[in-house]
Amino acid sequence: MVQVDISEITEDEQNPVFQKELAAFQERFNALENDPRKKFRLCIHEAGHMVYFRRLGWTIKKLHGPYIYRDVDGKLRNILGAVSPVRGKVHDLVEAVKTDIAGFVLVEAMTGEPESKTAVSGDMSVISTFDPDVLKEVLEAATQGIIEEFDPDEGLRREVTGAAREYENEVFGSDDNWLWGWHEFRLDLPGERFSVYSNRHGFAWILIDDGGQMKLIVEGGKVCSPSDKLHRESLELLPTTSGERAADVVKRWNEKVLAAV
Numbered sequence: 001m002v003q004v005d006i007s008e009i010t011e012d013e014q015n016p017v018f019q020k021e022l023a024a025f026q027e028r029f030n031a032l033e034n035d036p037r038k039k040f041r042l043c044i045h046e047a048g049h050m051v052y053f054r055r056l057g058w059t060i061k062k063l064h065g066p067y068i069y070r071d072v073d074g075k076l077r078n079i080l081g082a083v084s085p086v087r088g089k090v091h092d093l094v095e096a097v098k099t100d101i102a103g104f105v106l107v108e109a110m111t112g113e114p115e116s117k118t119a120v121s122g123d124m125s126v127i128s129t130f131d132p133d134v135l136k137e138v139l140e141a142a143t144q145g146i147i148e149e150f151d152p153d154e155g156l157r158r159e160v161t162g163a164a165r166e167y168e169n170e171v172f173g174s175d176d177n178w179l180w181g182w183h184e185f186r187l188d189l190p191g192e193r194f195s196v197y198s199n200r201h202g203f204a205w206i207l208i209d210d211g212g213q214m215k216l217i218v219e220g221g222k223v224c225s226p227s228d229k230l231h232r233e234s235l236e237l238l239p240t241t242s243g244e245r246a247a248d249v250v251k252r253w254n255e256k257v258l259a260a261v
C-alpha cells in the first residue's frame, strides 16, 4: 500500500489532531488504491497535467502520491496526487491554463463522469487570482481546446494513457491498472463522451456521440446500441453530465430505444 507522505509536517506538529487526520486520509487512499475505477481516475487526472506541461515544453520534476501539508493559514490539507514541473516561459495564456485544468477536464472527457468538486476547486484555486472576466474567457477557450484536441485524436488519448501509466508506475509501483481503464472506458473509440445513468439498471455508464452515431459503453467496456437489452431490460438513459449537449444526445438515444421496442 502507498503510504501518505508526511515529510512536510515536523515531529512537533504531529499531535493527536494530525494523527487522526492522517489515519482517515490513509484509509481513504487505501480504498482508492483498491478501486480500479478511482485509481484510474487519479492517474488520468495527473496525466492531464503532465501531458499539457510537456506540450508547453516544460519538463516534469516530480510526481507526487498522497501527502499532507499545512497551508499558509496553518490548516492541514491533504492531496491525493500532484505533478511538479520545471516551469518555463509562458507565451500563451490559454495554453498555460490548459496545464491547470487538463486533469479534471480529461477525467470527465475520458470516463464520462465529472471530477470530484474538491479536486476541481483545488485546481481552480491556482488560477482564481485572475480578473473574473478574463478568467471566464480563458477558461472557456482552454476547456474547449482540450475537448477538441481530445475528441477525434486517438494520439492524445494514447498520450494521456501513456502518462497515466508513467504516473501509476512511479506512485503505485505497478502498471497493471491503466490497461484495465483503456478497455473499461473504450478509449479506442472516438467521439464526445457523456456520463449517463440508467434508472432500470442502477448504473452509471458512458454515452458516446461520434458524429451522430451513438454508442453506450457499459461495465466491462461492452458496447451497446439503442436496440440492445441488458438482462431483458431496454436501455433508456438519464444524463448526468449537465448542459444542453448532453440532454440532446440522451434525448436522441432514448427516442431510438423507444422506436426499437
Ligand SMILES: [Zn+2]
Binding pocket: 045, 049, 100, 103, 104, 119, 123
Ligand atoms: Zn489537478
